[in-house]
Amino acid sequence: MKRIKKYLVFNKKTFFTYFTLGVLALIIEPPVEGYFIRLAMPNQNKSFLLFITNFLFPLFVIFLIDIRKKNFARSISFITGGISVLMCVLILFMSMFGVPDRFLRKQFDSASWKNERSVESPKSIRLRMIDDLRDKHKLEGKSKKEIDQLLGVPNENKYSPEYDYVYGLGSVKGLIENQSLWLAIKFRDDVVVKTEILRRDM
Secondary structure (H helix, E strand, C coil): CHHHHHCCCCCHHHHHHHHHHHHHHHHCHHHHHHHHHHHHCCCCCCHHHHHHHHHHHHHHHHHHHHHHHCCCHHHHHHHHHHHHHHHHHHHHHHHHHCCCHHHCCCCCCHHHHHCCHHHHCCCCHHHHHHHHHHHHCCCCCCEHHHHHHHHCCCCCCCCCCCCCEEEEEEEECCCCCCEEEEEEEEEECCEEEEEEEEEEEC
């Protein structure tokens, strides 16, 4: 433990200086460096290049200084600043949009699906079950009778004339306004030939 502390000697000035640099590396530099990267490589994926130039390269330089000084407090402070930015972005995202119901996956249950109240539920039961439904029950190729037994007969389709059955899944929060999601099914000769998840602004 004493040997580790020998290489992690912190002081307020060092910590706040390199912590601030870590924050700035992810906040201020991307627009500036992104402009030059777009000029040099207009057709390339820039996300990884930005991460290298904005954060990893400065960290590498700081790490080399720490090796020479035999004190890694600068690198740790810089990384802490970067992580703080990412945590703030995550907290902001979660406060604005919450945890998407679709990420709270639930095992498909036919009885719960058929319960119309599940669509209005704040937990959006159908939305949480849709991934499991599509993973474990291949809908394409099933007969209309099988779909009726599995999912029930939906209300009259007023949303998309292209499809025969449309099941409300619930709503998700969008950047500007909420969106409602629907499972749409198309039959041909009473056999499912196409399924799709439809999105509509509320």
